[in-house]
Amino acid sequence: MSTQLEQETEIEEEPTESRESVAERLSEKRREQIQEDLDTAEKTIQLKVFRYDPEIEGKMEPRFDSFTVPFHKGMTVLDALIYARDRYDSSLTFRHSCRQAVCGSDALFVNGQQRLGCKTQLGDLEHPIRIEPLPHQDVVKDLVVDMQHFYDQMEAVEPYFDPDELPEGELEEQRQTPENREKVKLSTRCIWCGACMSSCNIAAGDNEYLGPAAINKAYRFAMDEREGTDRKKERLRIVEQEHGVWRCQTQFSCTEVCPKDIPLTEHIQALKRESIKNNLKFW
Amino acid sequence: MAQSYDRGAVESFGRWREFQAGMWAWILHKLTGWILVGYLFTHIAVLSTAVGVDPGAAATEVDTYTQTLQGLEGLLIVRFLEIGLLTVAVFHILNGIRLLFVDLGLGLDVQDASFYASLILTALITLSSLPTFLGGAL
Ligand code: HEM
Ligand code: SF4
Ligand code: FES
Numbered sequence: 001m002s003t004q005l006e007q008e009t010e011i012e013e014e015p016t017e018s019r020e021s022v023a024e025r026l027s028e029k030r031r032e033q034i035q036e037d038l039d040t041a042e043k044t045i046q047l048k049v050f051r052y053d054p055e056i057e058g059k060m061e062p063r064f065d066s067f068t069v070p071f072h073k074g075m076t077v078l079d080a081l082i083y084a085r086d087r088y089d090s091s092l093t094f095r096h097s098c099r100q101a102v103c104g105s106d107a108l109f110v111n112g113q114q115r116l117g118c119k120t121q122l123g124d125l126e127h128p129i130r131i132e133p134l135p136h137q138d139v140v141k142d143l144v145v146d147m148q149h150f151y152d153q154m155e156a157v158e159p160y161f162d163p164d165e166l167p168e169g170e171l172e173e174q175r176q177t178p179e180n181r182e183k184v185k186l187s188t189r190c191i192w193c194g195a196c197m198s199s200c201n202i203a204a205g206d207n208e209y210l211g212p213a214a215i216n217k218a219y220r221f222a223m224d225e226r227e228g229t230d231r232k233k234e235r236l237r238i239v240e241q242e243h244g245v246w247r248c249q250t251q252f253s254c255t256e257v258c259p260k261d262i263p264l265t266e267h268i269q270a271l272k273r274e275s276i277k278n279n280l281k282f283w
Numbered sequence: 284m285a286q287s288y289d290r291g292a293v294e295s296f297g298r299w300r301e302f303q304a305g306m307w308a309w310i311l312h313k314l315t316g317w318i319l320v321g322y323l324f325t326h327i328a329v330l331s332t333a334v335g336v337d338p339g340a341a342a343t344e345v346d347t348y349t350q351t352l353q354g355l356e357g358l359l360i361v362r363f364l365e366i367g368l369l370t371v372a373v374f375h376i377l378n379g380i381r382l383l384f385v386d387l388g389l390g391l392d393v394q395d396a397s398f399y400a401s402l403i404l405t406a407l408i409t410l411s412s413l414p415t416f417l418g419g420a421l
Contacts, residue, residue, distance in 0.1 A: 112301040201306070250385050252305025252394055265305075266391045273388065 034087050041070030046128035047080055053141050077110055078117035094143035104191030109134055114195035116259040134198040150194045153211050157218040157238055164228030180225045187220040187267055189260040196254035196264055208243040212254035212264040215239055219267040240275035304395035308378055315375040366416050370409045377401035
């Protein structure tokens with residue numbers, strides 16, 4: 001259930017310990033390999049990566065591991081993590097798939113900001129690079145967070161196209177005016193990465209708040225003219241509930257971090273106005 | 284199963300160094316709003332000394348209200364508090380107008396610029412008020 005608070009175990013300590021010596025435990029051969037990579041690279045970059053595994057003795061204490069990786073022009077944070085996993089420590093865990101900002105798997109907290117690993121150039125960041133799991137989500141292991149709550153909130157806005165009437169022929173297109181397409185265009189770009197929700201101070205304090213991504217999703221369908229007025233009213237009813245659009249305090253954090261440059265705050269504000277109009281309308 | 288724990292500097296307000304314009308605008312707006320509410324009470328307290336003042340005493344400036352005001356204005360700290368109040372009020376009003384535009388969906392892509400503009404305008408207005416507030420006191 002999206003609105004239920006889960007029973008959680010709180011561990012209060014802050015990770016202070018940092019292991020610099022990951023390389024020391026590697027085999028001679030592997031170390032030579034890494035050294036060769038480092039020697040031939042343009043330069044080297046240090047990663048400080050958050051590590052935590054509640055199921056393994058000795059890894060239950062959150063800590064930071066240090067990895068020195070070879071840098072090549074065009075390299076992303078995800079590339080660096082993959083290098084660290086393949087060469088230093090195969091137990092280093094993080095999610096990724098498309099490597100091109102499409103699948104939404106690898107939103108991470110890099111140098112204090114939510115970013116997509118595969119879309120963030122190493123060259124643009126200050127060193128050493130600090131990589132942590134998304135804040136405000138439970139950590140499953142290392143950089144992997146539990147996204148269930150985020151997905152539940154997305155589901156809560158019924159993110160499915162539900163048109164009033166279908167075109168005549170079975171293979172006909174469901175046409176939309178260019179203007180209307182333009183209006184929802186940016187909102188359709190969401191890749192469900194959860195960066196916005198993680199950056200939102202309100203979502204952090206109110207577990208039931210739908211959050212920027214879900215509201216953006218609601219915008220995408222509520223503004224689609226191919227859905228009828230009744231459906232739009234239902235959609236507005238979902239977003240105007242207590243933990244919906246009115247929780248937004250226009251802090252713009254979500255808009256700042258969205259890797260797909262969706263104007264989230266703008267869409268939330270538009271739905272606020274839309275639901276006021278909807279409630280004032282008596283004709 | 285996933286566990287949650289306090290990741291120290293990662294969590295909300297511990298990250299203030301990483302806050303961007305919109306977040307600062309929000310914090311300052313709430314802060315100034317509540318300071319104004321606080322001022323409202325002291326304002327009422329001072330004004331209430333005018334209740335039941337004898338007109339004769341008021342004419343010769345020996346009534347409680349006039350005495351209280353003159354006493355307060357004589358204190359340098361009060362002059363500085365007044366400057367602070369002006370700063371707080373001006374910022375709240377300017378950023379309040381910015382927020383009204385945000386509510387109307389206008390200029391959301393320049394929301395950071397408009398926040399900086401309200402800061403700069405607040406500073407200019409505060410500076411230009413200094414002669415008035417500190418006149419005769421320094
Ligand atoms: C022309 C003058 C003013 C303007 C344009 C203005 C504008 C605003 C706006 C737009 C907000 C909502 C901010 C948001 O969306 O989160 C707000 C909040 C607030 N204002 Fe004002 N305001 C003015 C004067 C005042 C005064 C005189 C006081 C105090 C007596 C005050 C106290 C507050 C407080 C406490 C809040 C925060 C409420 C909360 O916690 O949500 N404001 N103001
Ligand atoms: S709105 Fe942007 S930040 Fe939020 S989940 Fe979608 S793509 Fe990610
Ligand atoms: S790996 Fe798919 S979004 Fe980054």
